[in-house]
Amino acid sequence: SQELEQSPQSLIVQEGKNLTINCTSSKTLYGLYWYKQKYGEGLIFLMMLQKGGEEKSHEKITAKLDEKKQQSSLHITASQPSHAGIYLCGALGNFNKFYFGSGTKLNVKP
């Protein structure tokens, strides 16, 4: 089955610092999705990556998919308290099932 491993599991950074979250797949990805979840709420779609080497940015968040399409990173530049939450990567696996990583909890200290 498709497995997505995220690291780190949790992260505390000082406001203004940069950070990176990683997502590694056991199989080649057809598409890699990044979501953000505020504590106790639903998930918000951030970005999708499909092509090897692809990179997308939205405001201060940049996501990349490696050439082999098995690893993705999410980078936040100059973090702010509004970036706090849980970041999850997701991917479409076999039999049209969608899989998620276990998530990375991010806290940003003012």
Next chain:
Amino acid sequence: DVKVTQSSRYLVKRTGEKVFLECVQDMDHENMFWYRQDPGLGLRLIYFSYDVKMKEKGDIPEGYSVSREKKERFSLILESASTNQTSMYLCASSLGWSPGQGSSYEQYFGPGTRLTVT
């Protein structure tokens, strides 16, 4: 904007009760999903549906059933609630499956229902 709504934000039920969780989406999406989210386990797929009256088991369907009589509505049913079904339940919908459709099949999530079974 896509809107996915869930019938309750918080729900408390007793062991053995039959529980219905409702999910409605307003964007004519073909696919709908039910997940549960537990600390340390992430999101786990319970059931999904790719068309009206169609359903597929996810990774943890035991103890649950679903119903999709109309395209916009996908219901999750706990036939006899148990304490190990205490969890956050998230509903999602998406447009399509084909990788060729690009971003058309990202999933849109509802706000979640936190269910406590006592």
